[in-house]
Amino acid sequence: MTEVRDNKAGSRFELDIDGNIAFANYRATPQGVIITHTETPLPLRGRGIGSQLVEGALALIRADGRRVIAGCSFVADYLRDHPENRDIMA
Numbered sequence: 581m582t583e584v585r586d587n588k589a590g591s592r593f594e595l596d597i598d599g600n601i602a603f604a605n606y607r608a609t610p611q612g613v614i615i616t617h618t619e620t621p622l623p624l625r626g627r628g629i630g631s632q633l634v635e636g637a638l639a640l641i642r643a644d645g646r647r648v649i650a651g652c653s654f655v656a657d658y659l660r661d662h663p664e665n666r667d668i669m670a
Contacts (some may be wrong), residue, residue: 581597582597582632583615584632584633584639586640590598591608593606593615593636594648595633595636597629598624600623602618602619604632608646612646612649613648613649614651615648615651618622618630618652634654638665641668642668647669647670649670650660
């Protein structure tokens, strides 16, 4: 499985698949990490890449001891469908 990385300079989580980059923009605040937008390139859509990206981003946020705030509908839906992540929701 390809790993999600935190591109701190670009304020986004990234996932490279088949030469394309899916990403989740974020903004760090004292309350947590607000994921403001997710985007999966057209050739990668319909393969669960967006969910894999968010799952990896949440793992990085959890590992840093931070909390997540859903600032886009995709992340809000993901968190609703994956209640095991409630522990890091701000």
